[in-house]
Amino acid sequence: xxxxxxxxxxxxxxxxxxxxxxxxxxxxxxxxxxLDLDVRPGEFLAVLGPNGSGKTxxxxxxxxxxxxxGGTVEVAGAPPGRGNRRIGYIPQQRALDPALTLRGRDxxxxxxxxxxxxxxxxxxxxxxERVAEALASVGATEYADTPAGLLSGGExxxxxxxxxLVGDPDVLLCDEPLLSLDLAHQRVxxxxxxxxxxxxxxxxxxxxxxxxxxxxxxxRVLYLVDGRFRVGTPxxxxxxxxxxxxxxxxxxxxxxxxxxHVVGAQGVCEDQAHHVAEDA
Ligand SMILES: Nc1ncnc2c1ncn2[C@@H]1O[C@H](COP(=O)(O)OP(=O)(O)OP(=O)(O)O)[C@@H](O)[C@H]1O
Numbered sequence: 001x002x003x004x005x006x007x008x009x010x011x012x013x014x015x016x017x018x019x020x021x022x023x024x025x026x027x028x029x030x031x032x033x034x035l036d037l038d039v040r041p042g043e044f045l046a047v048l049g050p051n052g053s054g055k056t057x058x059x060x061x062x063x064x065x066x067x068x069x070g071g072t073v074e075v076a077g078a079p080p081g082r083g084n085r086r087i088g089y090i091p092q093q094r095a096l097d098p099a100l101t102l103r104g105r106d107x108x109x110x111x112x113x114x115x116x117x118x119x120x121x122x123x124x125x126x127x128x129e130r131v132a133e134a135l136a137s138v139g140a141t142e143y144a145d146t147p148a149g150l151l152s153g154g155e156x157x158x159x160x161x162x163x164x165l166v167g168d169p170d171v172l173l174c175d176e177p178l179l180s181l182d183l184a185h186q187r188v189x190x191x192x193x194x195x196x197x198x199x200x201x202x203x204x205x206x207x208x209x210x211x212x213x214x215x216x217x218x219x220r221v222l223y224l225v226d227g228r229f230r231v232g233t234p235x236x237x238x239x240x241x242x243x244x245x246x247x248x249x250x251x252x253x254x255x256x257x258x259x260x261h262v263v264g265a266q267g268v269c270e271d272q273a274h275h276v277a278e279d280a
Contacts, residue, residue, distance in 0.1 A: 016041045016076060016171045016203030017062060023070035024057055030227050031057055035071070037222065037231060041170065042201040044194070044217045046208055046234075049224035055207040056092075058224075059173050062205070063089060076170040088169030088202075090177040090193075093157050100149030104159045107148050108134050111163035134166035135159075138192055154185035161192055172196065174206045178213055186213050193217075211238070212259045234260070 015038035022035040031054030039045050047055050060066035061073055064081030073079070076086035088111070109131050135144045138158040143151060148159060157177065164172060174193065178186040194217050197204050206214060211221070211234065221237040223230045225246040230237045237243075238260050243251040252263040 015039055015074075016043070017205065018074045019071065020073075021071035022061070022068050022073060024054060024061060024066070025069045032224060032227060032229055033070070035229065039171075039203045039205060041203055042197050043219045044197060044204045044206065044214070045220050045222055046206050046211055046214060046218045047222045047224070048208065048211060049229075050226075053224040053226065055224060056175055058222075059089070059175050059205070059207060062171070062173055063087065086170040088164035088167060088172045090157075090160050090164045090172070090174040092176045093153060093160075093179045093181065095153055096149045096151075096156055098149045101147045102149075103145050104140055104148050104151065104155075105131055105135065105144040107159050108140075108144075108162045108166055111166040130166055134162040137165065138162045139188070154181050154188075157181055157185065157189060158192075161189055165192075165196055168200070169202055172202050172204045174204065176207050176209065178208065178210075190214050190217065215258070215260065238262075 017037065017039040019035050019037040022037075023033040024031045025033075047058060049055050057066060061068055062075050062080050064079070078086075080087070109127070111134070112127055112130060132141070132144075135141050138161050140155065140158050140162060143155055148156060151159070161177070164174075172193065177189055177193075181189060190213060193204055193206070196202050204217075206218075208214060211218065215234065218234055220232060221230075221234055223237050223243070223246060226248075228246050230242055230246060238253050240252045243253055243262060249264070254261045254263055
């Protein structure tokens with residue numbers, strides 16, 4: 001299946017992320033194939049799909065941790081990999097080990113590893129300044145010197161956002177960064193990501209099971225289901241016809257007060273259409 005990108009949608013500038021004829025398979029299992037995708041600088045792409053559809057694997061490909069089985073990939077104009085410092089990554093929220101004594105400030109500083117500002121006093125001062133700015137931008141200054149393992153999940157996640165942004169990335173990869181955050185912190189984290197892309201034209205690829213918390217930010221959606229996919233605006237992709245085709249079962253998309261709800265054959269109403277499809 002080919003991506004639904006019209007010629008008019010194709011960017012004239014170099015894409016922040018560019019996949020051509022990309023294929024990822026583990027043995028016989030094809031997660032996606034013939035994926036053509038250009039993500040523009042400053043664009044917010046939500047990556048949706050059921051468990052096991054290959055969302056995290058896509059992030060791993062873009063991070064250079066997983067080679068494609070076919071096709072090509074470029075991130076910020078270069079092959080992904082360890083040398084590519086233009087990528088920021090916010091992993092899935094997982095509680096840090098309470099015994100971790102690393103301070104928040106040090107954790108954020110790890111995001112600068114590989115940036116060459118010299119080892120002299122000026123380089124070190126600049127580095128400290130950047131870390132302090134990043135901590136302030138996520139409201140983490142007051143707990144920057146607390147061992148990170150003792151912080152709450154929301155506090156730890158704000159540090160991860162700061163770590164991803166401190167290196168001034170062109171591309172920000174976010175793997176379910178709102179998971180297990182309360183509504184207030186979901187808002188803080190999504191606002192920070194949005195502010196970053198607006199201020200610095202950073203492209204954002206945002207893996208999520210729930211589109212609603214970020215719906216106002218989403219330019220396009222990549223929806224993966226069982227080896228099939230669609231790319232397009234939420235209005236194009238989040239429709240009963242498109243999702244029913246992707247899931248190969250009847251799925252209804254209902255819009256209520258500006259939110260999108262996916263209703264399956266068994267009347268389940270939630271944002272995780274995959275459970276509907278799996279049960280059907
Ligand atoms: N290195 C690997 N070797 C073999 N299979 C793998 C490997 N990595 C992932 N898989 C399988 O590929 C499928 C896609 O995994 P992936 O983590 O990308 O899915 P996902 O869409 O992020 O799922 P979730 O929503 O549950 O996080 C899964 O079935 C997983 O078991």
